[in-house]
Amino acid sequence: DTAVSQTPKYLVTQMGNDKSIKCEQNLGHDTMYWYKQDSKKFLKIMFSYNNKELIINETVPNRFSPKSPDKAHLNLHINSLELGDSAVYFCASSQDLGGSYYNEQFFGPGTRLTVL
Amino acid sequence: DAKTTQPNSMESNEEEPVHLPCNHSTISGTDYIHWYRQLPSQGPEYVIHGLTSNVNNRMASLAIAEDRKSSTLILHRATLRDAAVYYCILRDVNTGTASKLTFGTGTRLQVTL
Numbered sequence: 001d002t003a004v005s006q007t008p009k010y011l012v013t014q015m016g017n018d019k020s021i022k023c024e025q026n027l028g029h030d031t032m033y034w035y036k037q038d039s040k041k042f043l044k045i046m047f048s049y050n051n052k053e054l055i056i057n058e059t060v061p062n063r064f065s066p067k068s069p070d071k072a073h074l075n076l077h078i079n080s081l082e083l084g085d086s087a088v089y090f091c092a093s094s095q096d097l098g099g100s101y102y103n104e105q106f107f108g109p110g111t112r113l114t115v116l
Numbered sequence: 117d118a119k120t121t122q123p124n125s126m127e128s129n130e131e132e133p134v135h136l137p138c139n140h141s142t143i144s145g146t147d148y149i150h151w152y153r154q155l156p157s158q159g160p161e162y163v164i165h166g167l168t169s170n171v172n173n174r175m176a177s178l179a180i181a182e183d184r185k186s187s188t189l190i191l192h193r194a195t196l197r198d199a200a201v202y203y204c205i206l207r208d209v210n211t212g213t214a215s216k217l218t219f220g221t222g223t224r225l226q227v228t229l
Contacts, residue, residue: 004159033216041201043160045216056216090159105152105217107159 003027004108006091012114013081021076021111023091031055032074033092033105034066043090049074050096081115088112120204125224128194136189136223138204147206149180149187152217155200160219163189163202167209199227 004025013019025032033056034046048056052068063079078085088110094103121139128134140149151163164171164178166187171178177190191198201222207215 035217042221043154043203043217043219045218048216058216092159103215104162105160107161110157110159 004091004093004106006089006108006111008111009109010112010114012116014116015081015083017081018077018079019081019113020078021089021091021113023074023076023108025072025091025093025106025108027093027095027106029093029095029106030071031094031096031103032068032071033094034074034076035090035092035107037088037090037110039087046089047074047076078113081113083115086113086115120206120220122202122204122220122223124221125226127226127228128191130195130227130229131193134191134194134198134225134227136191136202136204136225137186138188139186140204140206141185143184143206144208146209148209149178149184150205150207150217151176151178151189151202152205152219153200153202154222155197160203160217165207194225194227196227196229199225201225 007022031050033048036046037043045058046060047066049068065077068074090110091108092105094105148167150165152160153163154160164176166178179188201224203219203222
């Protein structure tokens with residue numbers, strides 16, 4: 001049973017295109033996240049949602065728009081793709097325990113986006 | 117979030133213990149110490165966390181210095197499957213809803229036969 005799944009696993013596209021990455025978790029968690037890992041392997045938070053509400057937006061260009069149709073899904077739509085958007089994007093989820101220090105995050109396998 | 121410092125890389129022989137250090141000299145009293153690891157081509161996974169006392173779980177042990185300015189993740193018997201990047205992360209106990217993980221550069225652990 002896959003806890004956090006992402007589709008697609010690989011995405012190759014041309015500059016200027018619009019693409020989406022989907023994420024689903026079957027853990028019953030109420031918080032979901034998107035992280036970006038660049039070519040130098042730095043992992044950085046982009047967004048987090050709690051109960052479908054945007055909580056964290058870390059100075060991400062507005063070409064990136066997360067959408068959470070329900071608690072189990074958090075999709076990432078990217079408009080007008082640029083070369084610098086090439087990276088691995090990880091989705092994660094956690095059970096928010098009202099601000100607990102210990103809400104272990106479970107990560108998906110990642111989506112490798114290559115913009116040509 | 118307070119900053120952590122880890123060596124860029126370490127090597128270990130299989131079946132031997134590995135001690136992965138982390139310095140966090142600016143840690144606050146409300147910071148918990150978390151460790152995650154990222155195996156090649158996978159997403160990060162939780163390893164262990166602690167506040168003041170040493171902690172053990174099925175994956176590893178966490179030894180925390182008395183002054184809490186440093187900690188050590190201990191893998192008791194490294195296997196090839198433990199080759200990964202290990203991240204030491206501080207998280208404030210007063211953190212708000214849906215708090216983020218702030219990853220540093222981590223330590224790349226290489227395990228050889």
